Amino acid sequence: VEEWTVDPNNMWYKLGEDQSGLTTVTVQQPEFKMQLDKTELNITVSEKDLFQLSCNVTQQTQDNSRFAVNWFAWKVKEDIDGIVKETILKVDHNSVFGFDALTERAKSMKDRLQFERPSNGLYTLTIHNSGRGDTGNYYCNVEEWIQNANNIWYKLGEDESGLLTVTVQSKGSSLHQAICSNDALFYFIFFYP
Numbered sequence: 001v002e003e004w005t006v007d008p009n010n011m012w013y014k015l016g017e018d019q020s021g022l023t024t025v026t027v028q029q030p031e032f033k034m035q036l037d038k039t040e041l042n043i044t045v046s047e048k049d050l051f052q053l054s055c056n057v058t059q060q061t062q063d064n065s066r067f068a069v070n071w072f073a074w075k076v077k078e079d080i081d082g083i084v085k086e087t088i089l090k091v092d093h094n095s096v097f098g099f100d101a102l103t104e105r106a107k108s109m110k111d112r113l114q115f116e117r118p119s120n121g122l123y124t125l126t127i128h129n130s131g132r133g134d135t136g137n138y139y140c141n142v143e144e145w146i147q148n149a150n151n152i153w154y155k156l157g158e159d160e161s162g163l164l165t166v167t168v169q170s171k172g173s174s175l176h177q178a179i180c181s182n183d184a185l186f187y188f189i190f191f192y193p
Contacts, residue, residue: 003017030061034057035058036159041162042164043166044166047130047131047171050128052125052126053071053164054124056121057142060144061146066145067143068091069090069142070087073137075137093153112128131168137164137165138163138164140160141158
C-alpha cells in the first residue's frame with residue numbers, strides 16, 4: 001500500500017508504503033455425502049410381464065445437486081460361457097438420455113423402457129414385455145454433480161445401489177402346469193392319498 005499526499009504547491013508526493021502479511025486462500029470441494037439405498041432384492045416375473053428397477057438417493061451433498069443415473073445388468077451369456085455387464089440406460093446430469101448402441105440387446109430393449117422420476121432423488125426404470133433374456137442382476141450407478149464457484153458443474157463422486165436379481169420364467173412354468181405335465185406327480189398328489 002502506498003500513501004500519497006499533496007504538497008503546498010499542489011504537487012503529489014509519496015509519504016510512504018507498507019506491505020501486508022501473506023494471505024493464503026485454499027479452496028476445498030465439499031465432502032461427498034451422497035448415499036443410495038443398497039437393499040438387495042430377488043424377484044421372479046413371468047414372460048411378457050413388467051418389472052421395475054428403483055434407484056433411490058437417500059442423502060445428497062447439496063440441495064441443488066444434479067444426478068447422472070446409469071442402469072446396468074450382469075447377465076449370463078451361454079454363447080461365450082461367461083457373465084457380461086450390459087448398459088441398459090444412461091441419463092446424464094443434464095437429463096440427456098443415452099443407450100449403448102453397440103449391442104443388439106440394448107437396441108431391442110430401448111422400446112420397452114419407461115424412465116420416471118416420481119420424486120426428488122427417486123428414479124425408476126420399468127422394463128415392459130419381459131423375456132427370458134432379461135434374467136439377470138440389475139443395479140444403478142449414480143454420479144453426484146455440483147457447481148463450483150464459477151457455476152461450472154463437476155462430478156463430486158458416485159455410488160452404486162444394491163442388486164436386484166430378476167428371474168423371468170416362461171408362462172408355462174406354473175406349479176399347476178408342472179403337476180399336470182408329470183404323470184407320476186399328478187397321480188401322487190391327486191390319487192395316492
